[in-house]
Amino acid sequence: MNVPLLDLKPQYETIKDEITHSLEELYATQNFILGPHVEALEQAVAAYCGCGYACAVSSGSDALIIALMAEGIGPGDEVITSTYTFFATAGAISRVGATPVFVDIDSKSYNLDVSAIEAHVTSRTKAIIPVHLYGQAADMDPIMEIASRYGLVVIEDAAQAIGTEYKGRRVCAMGDYGCLSFFPSKNLGTFGDAGMVLSNNAEKIERIKILRNHGMSPQYHHQVIGGNFRMDALHAVILKIKLKHLDTWIEGRQRNAADYGRLLAGVKGLVLPTEMPYSTRHTYNQYVIRVQETRRQAVWDGLRKAGVGCAVYYPVPLHLQECYRNLGYAAGELPASESAAACTLALPIYPELTMEQKQYVAEVLKGLLA
Ligand SMILES: *Cc1c(COP(=O)(O)O)cnc(C)c1O
Numbered sequence: 001m002n003v004p005l006l007d008l009k010p011q012y013e014t015i016k017d018e019i020t021h022s023l024e025e026l027y028a029t030q031n032f033i034l035g036p037h038v039e040a041l042e043q044a045v046a047a048y049c050g051c052g053y054a055c056a057v058s059s060g061s062d063a064l065i066i067a068l069m070a071e072g073i074g075p076g077d078e079v080i081t082s083t084y085t086f087f088a089t090a091g092a093i094s095r096v097g098a099t100p101v102f103v104d105i106d107s108k109s110y111n112l113d114v115s116a117i118e119a120h121v122t123s124r125t126k127a128i129i130p131v132h133l134y135g136q137a138a139d140m141d142p143i144m145e146i147a148s149r150y151g152l153v154v155i156e157d158a159a160q161a162i163g164t165e166y167k168g169r170r171v172c173a174m175g176d177y178g179c180l181s182f183f184p185s186k187n188l189g190t191f192g193d194a195g196m197v198l199s200n201n202a203e204k205i206e207r208i209k210i211l212r213n214h215g216m217s218p219q220y221h222h223q224v225i226g227g228n229f230r231m232d233a234l235h236a237v238i239l240k241i242k243l244k245h246l247d248t249w250i251e252g253r254q255r256n257a258a259d260y261g262r263l264l265a266g267v268k269g270l271v272l273p274t275e276m277p278y279s280t281r282h283t284y285n286q287y288v289i290r291v292q293e294t295r296r297q298a299v300w301d302g303l304r305k306a307g308v309g310c311a312v313y314y315p316v317p318l319h320l321q322e323c324y325r326n327l328g329y330a331a332g333e334l335p336a337s338e339s340a341a342a343c344t345l346a347l348p349i350y351p352e353l354t355m356e357q358k359q360y361v362a363e364v365l366k367g368l369l370a
Pocket of ligand 1: 059060085088089131157160180182183193194195
């Protein structure tokens with residue numbers, strides 16, 4: 001049997017006709033950048049996330065960059081974030097000239113250890129970027145409390161977590177900004193790169209919309225320097241169609257997680273994902289297990305040999321990346337993240353997995369750990 005880590009083709013088959021038809025209509029208009037489809041998508045995604053306003057942009061990475069730009073964050077400023085995330089979270093901070101300050105994770109949730117944040121706040125700290133990793137919300141209440149006490153901006157990196165809930169509240173609606181990615185492998189993915197910034201503050205999104213198009217307002221007049229962060233209409237057409245199915249696809253992921261939980265319960269040497277008490281809707285962009293550090297390579301190789309796709313998200317925490325050597329972090333400094341990087345392994349979780357495939361993954365994994 002073959003179980004890929006992710007297979008987007010079965011999902012595409014179910015919406016292919018609708019997408020083809022809508023794209024042909026778009027091609028007939030020859031209007032490819034921003035426009036009515038993008039505006040309609042902004043409204044639909046804002047409503048889905050419980051946010052008042054949204055600005056569609058060119059990628060999730062650019063969503064983070066433009067939110068930092070909108071706050072005037074730059075050289076000399078510090079931004080606190082998790083060291084255990086996709087590089088784009090920290091890359092965005094560096095791209096605007098600010099300095100990422102890395103905080104360790106909670107080893108159960110893989111999200112920011114909120115008890116460690118306050119010790120990293122300095123007079124230069126301007127913002128916190130919590131990441132809702134793998135589709136589970138970060139512990140937002142304490143983060144918002146610290147931010148409000150020190151006057152910090154909160155930018156939620158919800159690239160892996162559209163539709164995720166924290167104590168019944170949707171991500172992106174709790175911080176000052178929420179950033180989404182529509183990269184193909186995210187739970188709502190398009191046929192390329194795209195992203196979105198959301199907020200409940202109309203002025204913030206107004207500023208972002210001006211920055212998205214070279215800081216231009218009105219046409220050919222530039223009061224600020226922005227960039228080309230525009231979304232293509234093609235992505236808006238595709239994403240509007242896919243958004244209608246998102247809840248069903250999320251339910252499929254949750255069902256798969258529950259099935260793995262049953263199939264793998266009690267296996268020695270295996271730690272399954274933990275749904276935290278505040279996590280009222282985990283959307284499982286990834287299903288990440290944990291094994292002993294000394295066994296991970298063998299389990300990884302064994303799964304692949306048996307035809308089961310798997311991956312490590314992420315093998316090197318950001319504070320130990322080559323490009324951040326100048327920041328002076330040492331190995332051992334953020335131990336929960338370093339341990340996660342050494343022990344975790346993501347299994348296939350995409351919604352269209354069959355029961356036979358899940359049973360097969362569980363059997364192979366049990367055999368490797370026996
Ligand atoms: C995917 C991802 C991003 C970046 O999104 P892109 O659309 O690929 O630029 C940022 N942060 C996290 C946590 C991600 O998983």
